[in-house]
Amino acid sequence: EADIYQTPRYLVIGTGKKITLECSQTMGHDKMYWYQQDPGMELHLIHYSYGVNSTEKGDLSSESTVSRIRTEHFPLTLESARPSHTSQYLCASSSGQGDQPQHFGDGTRLSIL
């Protein structure tokens, strides 16, 4: 069983608030990822990191930002939440080459009022 944790699991918050979604993994994986998933739709990559102090934007444009100061921690921040940010956010991690599977947390369901 993968050891990757996301908090909070659910968040309902008003427009304009600053939000940080937490993601931590205890597997020592060097690569970490953030995906956005809407109901019935595919997962879209919004950010990834291949190691400490390395972050890149994914294929789906996002107003969020990420940081990777420690190997095990990959938080995602929204400076000013808007209703369009309402979605499920999934964090994942992997090791080695691209042929190794990504392991996912259980996600944060975010609702912006």
Next chain:
Amino acid sequence: EDQVTQSPEALRLQEGESSSLNCSYTVSGLRGLFWYRQDPGKGPEFLFTLYSAGEEKEKERLKATLTKKESFLHITAPKPEDSATYLCAVCKAGSYQLTFGKGTKLSVIP
């Protein structure tokens, strides 16, 4: 552009009624094809990785196969606990990023 198409979108089976889910893909050099299971309110759970055409992997009632254009997830004698959304994803050569399909929602009726 990498593409993954899964069919059908939804599938209802009676308990014990075997069937297959399809994942068609277009990728410039396949590094790996991944199958995941996702339960409501949970993150995807890794099932299999397939690397080359002709490869097969099995786990309990599930068997995944791979050709140069598609992958099948065969479900033999399914049980209600197999109900979930099954996701397919590909990783292309030289990359670590996955491209996902929209998934097949499987419901197994007792």
